[in-house]
Amino acid sequence: MTDPAKKIQKIYTILKGNYPEAATFLVHRNPYELMIAVILSARTTDEQVNKVTVKLFAEYPDPPSLMKADIKDVERIVFPTGFYKTKARNIIGAAAGVVEKFGGNVPRSMDELLSLPGVGRKSANVIRGHCFNKPAVIVDTHFSRVAKRLGLTEAVDPGGIERDIVSLCPKAIQTEFSMLLNVHGREVCTARKPHCSSCPVSSVCSFFCNN
Ligand code: SF4
Incomplete structure (x- = not known):
């Protein structure tokens, strides 16, 4: 053809x-959870991320709680996903960005998503496609x-x-x-x-x- x-x-x-x-293999209930899960999914399996996010979201269920988290506690939880120091810093930073720049809501536009730590084009497209029905x-x-x-x-x-x-x-x-x-x-x-x-x-x- x-x-x-x-x-x-x-x-x-x-x-x-x-x-x-x-559909996406990353378990999530809302855009915040998918944003965090997709940041954590770099260089690891979705299965591993899904195990970690159960614990993470039990303690930090939304951007305001995660942005105020003790980074050592977040590092401990995300450790099994690898690159845990960078990932902990990025997910806390992304939560802070969502609160401080976007009123607590995960943004929809590519440029806004790319302004968040740890969110690259692949992650932004995952969020846009699965949460906001945008072409991705x-x-x-x-x-x-x-x-x-x-x-x-x-x-x-x-x-x-x-x-x-x-x-x-x-x-x-x-x-x-x-x-x-x-x-x-x-x-x-x-x-x-x-x-x-x-x-x-x-x-x-x-x-x-x-x-
Ligand atoms: S398995 Fe992959 S390489 Fe093989 S025919 Fe299918 S798409 Fe092509």
Whole structure:
């Protein structure tokens, strides 16, 4: 298939049939909790983050309580996620930013989200897509790998990959498409050995067709 926009639509339709419930794996009840969870998710597993946030949100249920937290206590709680000193500093700083700059509410715009410590484009897109129903192409390691193998992008940096997919993918399905590629990367198109023989999108996959 040569038209990349049609190819994306076909991949979306097939993967949606295979993963009808694709959603973020980070457990959260509101934008504050997702913002903190996604900051903590850098270089660790979602499962580990979900264990930690149960304890964290029991003690610090909202931005005002977290911004006033003793950093040593926060470091102790987030320790299992790795990089705990930086993450503790960032989540306290992000909570303070939400209170001091945005009236206690997690902001919706990309620029406002990027002004918060620890929030990069991927995190901001996760929040915008899942909490505020904004179009969001969420570029993580799974998404990048699968998008490249499928032949949807040749970019090597996350910003370039995001731009390529944004230009091809209808806004209405960008967030869902992101999650579908993410779950497909976790379950079938795995990093070390993609399971191409059982892949439902192999007929339109550049990697499969060229090997
Ligand atoms: S055919 Fe193979 S490389 Fe292509 S998306 Fe499927 S699992 Fe990944």
